[in-house]
Amino acid sequence: MSRTKRMFTGILALAMLAWLAPAATPADPIRIAYVDPLSGPFAATGENGLQQFKFAADGLNRAGGILGRQLEIVPFDNKVSPQESLIQLKKVIGDGIQFVFQGNSSGVAHAISDAVQKHNERNPGNRILYLNYSAVDPALTNEKCHYWHFRFDAHADMKMAALTDVIKANTKIKKLYVIGQDYSFGKAVAEAAVSMLAKKRPDIQIVGNELHPIGKVKDFSPYVQKIIAAGADAVITGNWGADMVNLAKAANDGGLKVPFYTYYAASDGVTAAIGAAGIDRIRLVHESHPGNPNPPKVVGDYIATYKKLYPNNDINQPRIHTGVSMLALAIKKAGTTDVDKVAATLEGMEWTTLSGDQVIMRREDHQLLMPIYISVHTNRGILFDLDNSGFGLLQESKIDRNKATLPSTCKMQRPS
Amino acid sequence: MRRYGVWIAAAAVLAVLPHVVRTPVAVPVMNQMGIAVVFALSYNMLLGQGGMLSFGHAVYLGLGGFIAAHALNLAGRGAVWLPVPLLPLVGGLGGLLFGALFGSFSTNRAGTAFAMISLGIGELTAASSLILDRFFGGEEGITTNRAKVPALFGLDFTSDRHVYYLIAFWVFVSAALMYVFSRTPVGRMANAVRDNPERAEFVGYSQRRVRFVSFCVAGLFAGIAGGLFALNYEILTAENMSLNASGAVLLMTFIGGIGSFVGPILGAIVFTFLQSMLSDYTGIWLLYIGLLFLATVMFVPFGLAGILQLHAPAWRAGRVGRLVGPYLVAGLLGLVAAAGAIGLLEMVHFIASAPPSRATKRLFWVTWNARTLWPWVAFAALIAAGALGLRRAAPVAAAAFADASRPR
């Protein structure tokens, strides 16, 4: 009897594995893997990103493609899990795709970065490139940097340098509270805030430096209570997703009316959920023009075209356009999709973003250097709102690329 | 010879599998399956054989894995001598250690109290990973590199295929040992304590001690699975110990069937396959898994292996052939209804998530315009046709089954 079952098991397994065979297609389009959450609680972010990738690729394809070939974005669902990301990465490699974009969660980014480095060491003939468009733990281009990783977003320290410049100018702020999620990114934000403010505004007192478990806090009221009790007159937070929404809600309910300096308090439902409570209070640091006020024509057109196609989504990550365009240009300049040559071309490459900014991929650590924008959450003077909520981001200040550039501790090992 | 035939055949299948299935994705997926098989088998030592419902079994895989990952890092630095093939043993010892530690108090009770303690321990361990940053590495977890360890006999385990054979070896050894354990007096007593603790005590066995032993052994094998995980993925994170991970092993074991030794193996293979492949085809794969699970509990609570077991009398009587016809009809009708249901769900998903500028969706090799009425009618009709047909075909199949299993 148990032999029958074993036979059945074997046959079933064989049948399923046979089904795994990939359809052999001629390598006509240049395929680019997109490894991010497409199911689960963070799927909104992942799906929105995917559409922006497809939109950016479509734009290049309409202009004739690259080397006469079309760009094709191939999605892989990593469920924002480091483990699942590595499983998907194996599929990416199995499918013969050489370029991998990923952005959501620095935890995942570390896993992928590490796996790509190991893969490239072990398989010199079959290398892949990791293009990071959103994971901003500074370590990725500092102590953990490697040749096969390129980052198209400003890292947490660069953004904090910009935020602290703004805070420096606001003499009303005397007591500051730092609250964040308890993981690498949240910790990086807290450390950078404390050390940079100590230099720029030694008179500011850090009255609280709090880390809470990520995605586990049910009610933020006690935290808000603590912020009020500490007498803070400004808050810095790196919170994102539900943790950002609920913190903002609790702050509003508790009557905490101080300014918030944030990284991710916009779009993907956050802007709509914050709504009127955050007007002129919530500020956000990001990498390009938010569309308000007076957007450059290119930015306005890009957003408007996108909104026509995807009325329920926003262009909230213009760096996606930068990343895809720079990769395309590197392939074009290299004249091949050979990873070694593309990577060599991408190093030190310059580019003009949609916002009209000159950016450069720094050779020594593969960090894109760019100016940094600070915007405020409001409903006044909003031409392009977010979440169709009537609320949006209004640019308040812009920090030049030179001032936003930080040194790196990276010791890049180049393949010989 | 007949007694060991199954095991010899299993070993042979494991050995030739990577040569038969030659697609690049297959080897990584099979590695994943192998780890899941060991994990599910160890879980069934608790649930199926010991009657202990645990919501925190992933803790032992995770802790074993973390210990293995640290050991591998130490070996990579040359601090200890540890050949890569023995790494799962380190994980197993870690799992055993923590199984004994947590089992010492949680196995005092059975039933709901045990289930709740396991849930509490699971949540505690998963959360403490953020607190004990050095050991668990926070959200990024602990990464390691198996290629840094000095190669033994020229095997450096840089390719997935090498790792496959290592995993296959450990899957085989673990499965055999777990099978043997279930046949030992202790294993038999676990069954007795599950079915009637009072009587077991009368025979002179402490139910606590029996549960404790089962728990430790289950921890050992979960730790071996953790060691294999560390070896294969070279990373461990808090997620490995989360309630989701513990829930997943419960699901796969139950779908496979807790009543027999093969059940968890089947469940692990099917579940891993669905989990890694379904997400390529649909964004709502988790919904399908949930529905499949509900259907399993409601209609085949004894799992996939249970279905096979039900057919043992018919097989012995040599009347399985008679079942093929009625089953084929019922199966086809079921497929028709399922296709209709999948169609409707996919269209709802499409309407809810696709941008309004898109109207068509490819499903079942056909392009549908989801914003018109017809596809909805078509899929609803499929469901109706399948369900109506099944109402007729199911009794026929059931009658055929009863007829075939009738003792001579």
Place this chain on the structure above:
Amino acid sequence: MFELVLFSVLNGLVFGMLLFMLSSGLTLIFGMMGVLNFAHAGFYMLGAYFAYTLTARLGFWTALVVAPLLVGVLGALVERHGLRRVHRFGHVAELIFTFGLAVVIEEVVQLVWGRPAKSYEAPALLNFPLFHLFQTSFPAYKAFMLLISVAIFVFIFGVLTRTRAGLIIQASLTHPGTVAMLGHNVPRVFMIVFGIGSGLAGLAGVIAGPVLGTFPGMAQVLGSIVFVVVVIGGLGSLTGAFAASLLIGIVQTFAVALNVSLNSVLVAAGFHVDAQGLLHDLWKVTVAQVAPVMPYLLLVLILIVRPSGFFGTRES
């Protein structure tokens, strides 16, 4: 300091009473059917999402009444057509059924309402600060939440102890066989209790949605904590659920407010620990960081020391 204590107590009460609304239904269902319902928090989430949709069409007050009713009916249907069928396969199967149901509810919510958080707001009528003390304000809506949950508490106790139906329910909790013998339809009582329990969870969702957020993860965030409450209070005991809810609510709020670490306690006591190695982090962790973990620690401790919980009379 007084301000921090006062508002911590108030916030703790609001959260604790919310937990009670969830756990009262769960503990009734458990007491009667012996099933730990993993999908209970799913019904809470459905309550919030139903209310979100209904509020947009018919206004908050209609939603406050209709959404819990819808959830209750849904719960009763689940019992009638799902759970009852699984019942004969034993408790493990029932438990696993609710486990699967929780997954399905979460996925269906995402399928219908999408993944991003919904902006489900408190009604304008209640959208003002009730009173100010120092710099803190206490929103009127939270007072309303407190009011509703107290009313529910009184109502449940009244029904269970003063009415005929309540007596039948209480009797079915302990002696289902005898109750059936007396001519009552026990399966129907089960269905009604399951429906009421789900409806209560739905009501909790309706009133908590605007404060704690309406997003697909809201069930998972609360899911296991409700179990903790029910187990600590004693399975099947309403009084226990009440006490445990308030305890957990207040403990969690105060834990956040405390910035004490093991190291600082030891230093204050005159010890100097030069912690090294892998456990080094354990010394630096503050109570606030551990706050969300505390309920589970409490759960494990209670189960070891007194498995029947505070007010429970039986173990499982």
